[in-house]
Amino acid sequence: MVAFHASALDGVARNPALPTPLLLRLVAFDGGGDGPPRHALQRVGLPEPAVAVILAHPNPGARIDFARSARAEPAQRARLADDPSPTVRAALAYGPEWSAPRTTVAPLPDDVCARLLDDPDPSVRTALLDSPHLAPSFVASLATHRDPAARRSAARAWEKLPPDERSALLADPDPEVRRAAALRECRGDARVTAELLRDPKSAAEALRRGLLHRADAERCVAERTHLAALAENPSLPTHLVEQLAVDPDEAVRLAVSLRPELGETRRMTIDFTVGAFDRGDVEWVRDGLADPEVLRRAATSAHPLLRRTAAQSPHLPPDLVRLLARTEDPLVEDLLSVHHPDTPEEVLMRVYARLGGTFSAWMAETHPRFPREGLAARYADHPDGNYRRLAVRDPAATPALVERLSHDPAVWTRQAAVGDPRLPLHRLREALHVPELASSAGANPALPEDEMAAVLNRAGVPA
Incomplete structure (x- = not known):
C-alpha cells in the first residue's frame, strides 16, 4: 500500500484541478x-x-x-x-x-x-x-569582476564587450582568462592564433576557429596536427582544403564535407560516411537557424548532417518543412517533430509509431499539430496498444470508450484512459487502488476534491 499511496500522491501533486488548500x-x-x-x-x-x-x-x-x-x-x-x-x-x-524543447x-x-x-x-x-541560463548582459558585465573565473566567463560575450575591456582581458594577469579571451580574439587575428598554437591546451580550438597564417596552416597539415579540427577552419587556404578532402582519415574528410563555402556538387564528391544516428550539429548551420539563406542551403543539401541541423530550426519556411519531411531520414523527422511547430501530421504520426514510449506520449500531448479529431474511429481497436491510447485524445471519444480503454491490455493505454476526465467516476475511484494506474487517476482533473483529500490523508499528509 505504501507504493500505491506514493504513486497516487504524485498524481494528485500534478493534478491541474488541485485546490489551493490541498x-x-x-x-x-x-x-x-x-x-x-x-x-x-x-x-x-x-x-x-x-x-x-x-x-x-x-x-x-x-x-x-x-x-x-x-x-x-x-x-x-x-x-x-x-x-x-x-x-x-x-x-x-x-x-x-x-x-522541454520549444x-x-x-x-x-x-x-x-x-x-x-x-x-x-x-x-x-x-x-x-x-x-x-545567464542573461547576455550579465555575462558581459563580468569582464571587470575581481574573480578570474568570472572574467574568464565574460569571454563568452566577446562580441558585446567594448574594445578596452577586450584588451584588458587579453592582458589579464590570470593565464586562463588570457587564454579564453585569446580564443575569441583569434578568429580575426592571425598573430593571436599563432601564439595559441604554441599552447597544447588551446591548439585544437585555435586551429578550428582562428585566423591562420598560410605558413602555420601548411605546417599543421604537414605535421598532421589536429587535422579534423583544422579541416573546419574558415580561413584554411583552398589548396589545403582540397588536400584534406582526400585525407585517409575519415573524420577529416567528413569535416571538410561540412565546410560552408563548398558548392553542393563539390561537397558531394567527397568520400564521407554519416551514421544513422549522427545528429549533426554543424556549427555554421546551428548559428544560422534563424537565417533564411543558411536554412535554405542546409535544408536543400544532399548532406545528411546539414539537413539534420536545419531540421532543428523552428524558423523553417513551409516549403523547407515539406522538403525535409520527404527526406526519408528518420532522424530528420525526429528533429522536426521536436523543434518545429508546423511539422506535418504524417511526419508526427511516423515518429509516434517509430519511437513509442514516453517520447511519443510527450509529443502527442504537447505538439500543436498533433492530430486529435477522428482518432477514436481510427485507432480504438488497433492491434497496437501504442495506437489505441491515441483514441483517448479524440474529443469525440465517449465515456464508455474511455472506460473500455481503461481496462486495455497495454498499460500505456490504460494510463491514458484513466487520466481522462470523461472516465466514469466509479472507474476513476477504482483506478486509485490499482498501483500502475494510481498516479494517472490522481492526476485526473475530474477527481473530486474529497477523493484528492483522501489520497493525502492515506499518505499521511498532515491536515
Whole structure:
C-alpha cells in the first residue's frame, strides 16, 4: 500500500484541478524526510501562499526542487538567494537542469546573479558561472569582476564587450582568462592564433576557429596536427582544403564535407560516411537557424548532417518543412517533430509509431499539430496498444470508450484512459487502488476534491 499511496500522491501533486488548500498541505509535507512530491513544487503558477511555504520549508530538498523549477517565475526563485543552505543557493545559481524543447528558461535578474557571484561558498559561484541560463548582459558585465573565473566567463560575450575591456582581458594577469579571451580574439587575428598554437591546451580550438597564417596552416597539415579540427577552419587556404578532402582519415574528410563555402556538387564528391544516428550539429548551420539563406542551403543539401541541423530550426519556411519531411531520414523527422511547430501530421504520426514510449506520449500531448479529431474511429481497436491510447485524445471519444480503454491490455493505454476526465467516476475511484494506474487517476482533473483529500490523508499528509 505504501507504493500505491506514493504513486497516487504524485498524481494528485500534478493534478491541474488541485485546490489551493490541498496544495498547501502538499508543499508543507516532509514525506518522511523525502520532502514534498516534486510535481507539487514545480507546478506552473504557484500561488504566493504556496511559494512562501516552500521558501520556509525545513527540508532543503524541497527548496532545491523549487530552485530548479523551469516553471517558476525568476523573481520567485530569486528569493532563495539568501537561503541558509549553500546547496540550495547553488541549485538556484545554476537553475533548471532540463527544460522541454520549444521552451525557454527566463534568467534570474542581473542583480540577483551578482549577489550569487559574491556568495561566500565557492560551489555557489561555480554553479552560477556554469549556468546556461545567464542573461547576455550579465555575462558581459563580468569582464571587470575581481574573480578570474568570472572574467574568464565574460569571454563568452566577446562580441558585446567594448574594445578596452577586450584588451584588458587579453592582458589579464590570470593565464586562463588570457587564454579564453585569446580564443575569441583569434578568429580575426592571425598573430593571436599563432601564439595559441604554441599552447597544447588551446591548439585544437585555435586551429578550428582562428585566423591562420598560410605558413602555420601548411605546417599543421604537414605535421598532421589536429587535422579534423583544422579541416573546419574558415580561413584554411583552398589548396589545403582540397588536400584534406582526400585525407585517409575519415573524420577529416567528413569535416571538410561540412565546410560552408563548398558548392553542393563539390561537397558531394567527397568520400564521407554519416551514421544513422549522427545528429549533426554543424556549427555554421546551428548559428544560422534563424537565417533564411543558411536554412535554405542546409535544408536543400544532399548532406545528411546539414539537413539534420536545419531540421532543428523552428524558423523553417513551409516549403523547407515539406522538403525535409520527404527526406526519408528518420532522424530528420525526429528533429522536426521536436523543434518545429508546423511539422506535418504524417511526419508526427511516423515518429509516434517509430519511437513509442514516453517520447511519443510527450509529443502527442504537447505538439500543436498533433492530430486529435477522428482518432477514436481510427485507432480504438488497433492491434497496437501504442495506437489505441491515441483514441483517448479524440474529443469525440465517449465515456464508455474511455472506460473500455481503461481496462486495455497495454498499460500505456490504460494510463491514458484513466487520466481522462470523461472516465466514469466509479472507474476513476477504482483506478486509485490499482498501483500502475494510481498516479494517472490522481492526476485526473475530474477527481473530486474529497477523493484528492483522501489520497493525502492515506499518505499521511498532515491536515
